[in-house]
Amino acid sequence: MSQNDRPEAPSPATAANGSAAAKAENPPARALVSSSLRLRLNPNKEHKAEEYEDLQLEYCPAVFTALERYLPPNMLNVRREHKAKFMHDILAKYMPRAEQTRIQKLRAYRLRIIANYRPRFRELYTLNPTAFFVPAFLNAINENTEQSFRRIISEPSPGIFIFQMLQPRICELFLSEIENVEKFVAETKFRIMRPNIMNKYGVVLDDFGFGPMLEKLMEGFIRPLSRVLFPEIGSSLDSHHGFVVEYGKDKAVDMGFHVDDSEVTLNVCLGKEFSGGELYFQGTRCEKHVNTSTYTEVSLSGGCTLFLWSPLFESRSTLTIPINLDELCFIEVAIAVVPKLQHLAIVSTYFCGAEGLFAYRLASMQICSVFREVKRYQTDCSSWCGECSKVKKESQCSRITSTKSALLAKEGESTSK
Secondary structure, eight states: OOTTSOOOOOOHHHHHHSOHHHHSSSOOHHHHHHSOOOOOSSOOTTSOOOOOTTSOOSSOHHHHHHHHTTSOGGGTTSOHHHHHHHHHHHHHHTSOHHHHHHHHHHHHHHHHHHHHOOOSOGGGGSOOHHHHBOHHHHHHHHHOSHHHHHHHOEEEETTEEEEOOBOHHHHHHHHHHHHHHHHHHHHHTOOOOOSBTTBSSEEEGGGGTOHHHHHHHIIIIIHHHHHHHOTTTGGGOOEEEEEEEEEETTSBOEEEEEEOSSSEEEEEEEEEEOOOOEEEEEEEEOSTTTTSOOSOOEEEESOSSEEEEOTTSOOOSOOOOOOOOSSOBOOOEEEEEOOTTSEEEEEEEOOOOSTTOEEEEEEEEEEOHHHHHHTTTOOOOTTTOHHHHHHHHHHHHHHHHHHHHHHHHHHHHHHHO
């Protein structure tokens, strides 16, 4: 027996028939439940794991794909649904009861929405790179080098990258689909959960079936982009939270000062016609100074382009990028690559200048579990937290002043003698 495998208890079906091969394809549910819930000590690297994005699962589909390589040999060739249940039961053992209840309620809520909502443009729910992205962006992704990204990127300030990403038609379809969602909510009086407590006009995209598309967007496009431009964090994104918030007359006109609970934030500004619109980056700070202003402030006005910002670069001056908003606002995307132990302070304002005009802000927040664990062990944040740097410099100046005073006093005593 290989040391990589733990001994497995035979299933009832196998014991009865004496033929594991005959029953491997479709074993009874009872056999799966009564099988030993023991995984391999090491993954089977030769096994090609299946994808689980299209299944309605309580946990992240990527977890199931990764865990499948640790399944016992007699589970590798069973139906995908049985493998999913087998792995779900294992994961449930390590999930707190309160969290299990929350996930089960969320799953039931999403299933109820999907059963009642009829999408207007189903092509938006499956990511087709050719239809979604402009050719220059696709070519850069396929080449996947820093040089290829630099060819399509401008950098108006250190760490801020601007480039085109989405096709205009996709932006128009997104607008129509969001309007269809709002119409469904209004007509059916369906009570939906809003994206955050700061805006009561919005929709969580994952609740309406966009989860698989956003997952592929993160894995196939946002992660490679972040990996090249920000190697310290870009390779480790493992989950997301996608939503849309609406701004307009008699609705929300800004998000105010806030901190995104993410490592990477992808912002898309969508609007048929509106005036105004600014997004301020007010620097990064640690947990201790999360609500404290810093000297770093970057402002971007309007939005038809994609820009990328990272705290790994320092910008002390205010940056304003004017963008024409008189025609259809195709796209504005802000990707803030911020390790969780750092916090990116943002002030966003989308003012509508005339009655009937509106804007939507679509956001997909990417999350990195590794950096959320790392933050427990970092004590010195002065290299990136403006307030910590300020406190450290003040402390150094104070010590220098004290030392200087002590030396002068000692010199005075020596002179008097």
